[in-house]
Amino acid sequence: MRKSFFRLPIFIRDFMVMRNKGTVVAVLSGKGGTGKTLISVNLARVSGECRYLDCDVEEPNGYLFFKPENPAMEEVTVEIPEVLEAACNGCRKCVDFCRFNAMAFIKEKPYIFPEVCHSCGGCMLLCPEKALVPREKTVGRIEEGKSGEVTVVTGILNVGEASGMPVIKKLTGKYLPDQPGLTFIDCPPGSACTVMESIRKADYCILVAEPTLFGEHNLRMVYDLTGFFKKRSGVVLNKCSDGTNPSEDFCRENHIPVLGRIPFDMTLGILTSDAKIAADEKPEFADLFKDILENLKKEVSDEAALDSER
Ligand code: SF4
């Protein structure tokens, strides 16, 4: 059975991997402004029917490119504790327990800072007097709409909230399991817990890197992160020009597949700053991203074949 899957022609494996099971591709980079959104938006656009999930919930901007019409909106809520003063005996156990410093003891009673609370629920479980009860609080929203063949799903964190985790968990929980076809996740920048949550269910990671020493440092950081989560990854080198490219050297030294090279191009920069999808505007950009998509499919397909061999 395993051998026979491996021997299937590539296009059949593509069909099995990319259509029936569904494939989740996370696009990430070590810092903002590297080209994550450019690449995930354009890859989604040239993929036909697929899904684009914006998990960069503090600063989502993929929807500015896709401009989905009349998106449906769903609130994201969390539960934070509220003190029933009449029941509280002032034992202080909840304040001492909270590791997020979301509670203070003022005038012999606990006081809660809702913006800092991580909704872990521990204090409510712990309280011996059942004096802490959950209260719903809206921390953000999810918008879902269509742009051509792409389903655009955007997570948006309310201004002033401490953590984007609840919005990302809701996004990945609702939109990732058992969904057929391709899904691209536009991850938050860096390597914080929000990035880890965004890539947790990914089948493959695209790491976007700039051609500088700083870019190589950032690439190393996210490469280590994907390795920690045992995710396969490939690199798209952005803003390439003549001369040395430390990020490309890093890929060569570590045998990381390079899925594509995007040139440093003024037209591409202008289209992006005008919130236009480059693949829609110029055939040469559409071809560039189609090539990256083909390389991605081959990588995912080869990995699936290897998995079936193991
Ligand atoms: S643990 Fe319960 S009873 Fe003790 S201070 Fe906190 S709310 Fe009051």
Ligand code: SF4
């Ligand atoms: S729910 Fe968790 S984070 Fe929030 S106040 Fe209670 S212990 Fe602290």
